[in-house]
Amino acid sequence: MDSQQLRQTGEDYLIRSSLLSDVVAASGGPVFVRAEGSEVWDRDGNAYLDFNSGQMCSWLGHNNPRVTAAVQKGLSQLTHASSVYYNEPQVLLAKKLAETLDAPLRRTLFIQSGADSNEAAILFARRATGKNAIAALHLSFHGYSDVSRAMSYIAAAPNHGPTIPDLYAIPAPYAYRSPIESESDEWWAPLLDISFQILDRQCAGNLAAVIVEPVISAGGVIELPGGYVRALKERLEERGALLIFDEAQTGLGKLGEMYAYQQLGVMPDIITVSKHFGGGLAISAMVTTDEIEQKALEGGLSFGHSHSSDPIGCTAGLASLEEIMEADVPAKAAAIGTYWQARMRDLQQRFPMIGDVRGRGCLQGIELVRDRNTKEPANTEADEIFRLCLKEGLLFSVRGAHGNVVRFVPPATTTEQQIDQASDILERALSQVS
Ligand SMILES: Cc1ncc(COP(=O)(O)O)c(C=O)c1O
Known part of the structure; x- marks a missing residue:
């Protein structure tokens, strides 16, 4: 079966009220076949940086x-x-x-x-x-x-x-x-x-x-x-x-x-x-x-x-x-968090849409707003950013009471180079949506 047939088979046989993201359900997302460390690959050979650590369960890195x-x-x-x-x-x-x-x-x-x-x-x-x-x-x-x-x-x-x-x-x-x-x-x-x-x-x-x-x-x-x-x-x-x-x-x-x-x-x-x-x-x-x-x-x-x-x-x-x-994984988490948050604060200075940057270690979020004074939630923008990043090979989730918090959980195996790569993908998406 090719990836399109696999996706169609999933649509035909799986319960549709699962946790499948609305964005993925609407646009047809990747079908994953293998993973290692901080990356997963789809049926067509595309690589994705997994800043959601699967459903957070692969945070030690995929296939430790x-x-x-x-x-x-x-x-x-x-x-x-x-x-x-x-x-x-x-x-x-x-x-x-x-x-x-x-x-x-x-x-x-x-x-x-x-x-x-x-x-x-x-x-x-x-x-x-x-x-x-x-x-x-x-x-x-x-x-x-x-x-x-x-x-x-x-x-x-x-x-x-x-x-x-x-x-x-x-x-x-x-x-x-x-x-x-x-x-x-x-x-x-x-x-x-x-x-x-x-x-x-x-x-x-x-x-x-x-x-x-x-x-x-x-x-x-x-x-x-x-x-x-x-x-x-x-x-x-x-x-x-x-x-x-x-x-x-x-x-x-x-x-x-x-x-x-x-x-x-x-x-x-x-x-x-x-x-x-x-x-x-x-x-x-x-x-x-x-x-x-x-x-x-x-x-x-x-x-x-x-x-x-x-x-x-x-x-x-x-x-x-x-x-x-x-392997002193907590220390790695702290270092990843510090590096990632510095990148996010830098983006915050350039994109008014980032109202808040927060989190610790490998649980990080940015809250997107249409106006920093009114804090009107930028929820459709968050979905669009999710879609654009998915296309470019970066996975994360969008959460929060207003659907406007972009949440990142990079695995403990993530390198500074991968963080830079993820942050660059995010920056391009922010530029397009802003
Ligand atoms: C804080 C917290 N508690 C509990 C759960 C539920 O865990 P599970 O999906 O393994 O039942 C989750 C799942 O995301 C969670 O984030």
């Missing part, structure tokens, strides 16, 4: 050699095992993961996706506290299973049927579009006050946890201020409620340190990791403390899937953690 070798070996040893028993890669991975975290976070449950790690976190928080209400930021994304979707307010869609009871939204601290004008470092304080005034009324002593992405990713690459998160934790402690960090997109080195909670100086009670944890294979984890695990068990916890703790996923996770630690 260490992960590939470990998985190849593991496939002939133990592909699947019953989660009623321990298996060797599972036990070794639990210990290794604990070594990357700080005490008292050390007890892990392995599952498969970001969504089910967050489902597990909610379940543990509810069973451990004996309370039910969960709050999330109004620009958050936590997955597409029913509970995680219901607390993914950025993905809210009309006619999705009744939402899950006892989930609440609180305003995200979004510095670039804050409704509160303030010069103070603590500009977010009124938002937090209002959040708890409302939560205390709505939940009436029933708040189990608040879940946050330390950098809101799909909601538009919005960095939570450290002071905000530390104050949030205090408010939660006062109420006997837990803080859950969804580090699907921020953990395991991507922001320049092992975890975003370390950068923010806050200890979450529960943390979830997924995305590049398996170096491209599906595995996720929910980690908590001995105390919370004990309370959750006493609270009548029951949870697991057929593929929980699959040895092959755990083998991939083990290899990816070894890679992250031994």
Whole structure:
């Protein structure tokens, strides 16, 4: 089959309401056949710089050699095992993961996706506290299973049927579009006050946890201020409620340190990791403390899937953690972020359309506006830039509440030369659209 026939076959046989980008769906995008490091190739032999790291899961670089070798070996040893028993890669991975975290976070449950790690976190928080209400930021994304979707307010869609009871939204601290004008470092304080005034009324002593992405990713690459998160934790402690960090997109080195909670100086009670944890294979984890695990068990916890703790996923996770630690991947992420952001700030000086440049390490965004004073979102322009860059061989995604934040997640294998190449492609697209 040639690429056109493959694309047509996809259109004929695949569910059309998938995550396929509207732009790609309308214009017919590439059909990928292979990848290596920071590049992917389509069926026609065209190369693309993948500044989306696949769906962020290949952030260690596509086909990481260490992960590939470990998985190849593991496939002939133990592909699947019953989660009623321990298996060797599972036990070794639990210990290794604990070594990357700080005490008292050390007890892990392995599952498969970001969504089910967050489902597990909610379940543990509810069973451990004996309370039910969960709050999330109004620009958050936590997955597409029913509970995680219901607390993914950025993905809210009309006619999705009744939402899950006892989930609440609180305003995200979004510095670039804050409704509160303030010069103070603590500009977010009124938002937090209002959040708890409302939560205390709505939940009436029933708040189990608040879940946050330390950098809101799909909601538009919005960095939570450290002071905000530390104050949030205090408010939660006062109420006997837990803080859950969804580090699907921020953990395991991507922001320049092992975890975003370390950068923010806050200890979450529960943390979830997924995305590049398996170096491209599906595995996720929910980690908590001995105390919370004990309370959750006493609270009548029951949870697991057929593929929980699959040895092959755990083998991939083990290899990816070894890679992250031994190759000092967090330092690479920090260097890539600094270099990329310098290029973006330079573009910002020349293109008024770039209203804001933000992000850390390998999670970066530029917010496009039609006017820097009114901040009118340049969303159709963002789609056009996406289309032009795709044609020139640069992949990224367009996100944010207004569809005007261009998000870049370059793999940890990305070189300065590749960054220059990507930035030049982006510059040409900005020139055409401006
Ligand atoms: C912060 C965050 N949490 C959870 C998820 C859901 O992960 P998954 O698609 O593996 O279920 C995503 C996916 O993009 C995410 O960005």
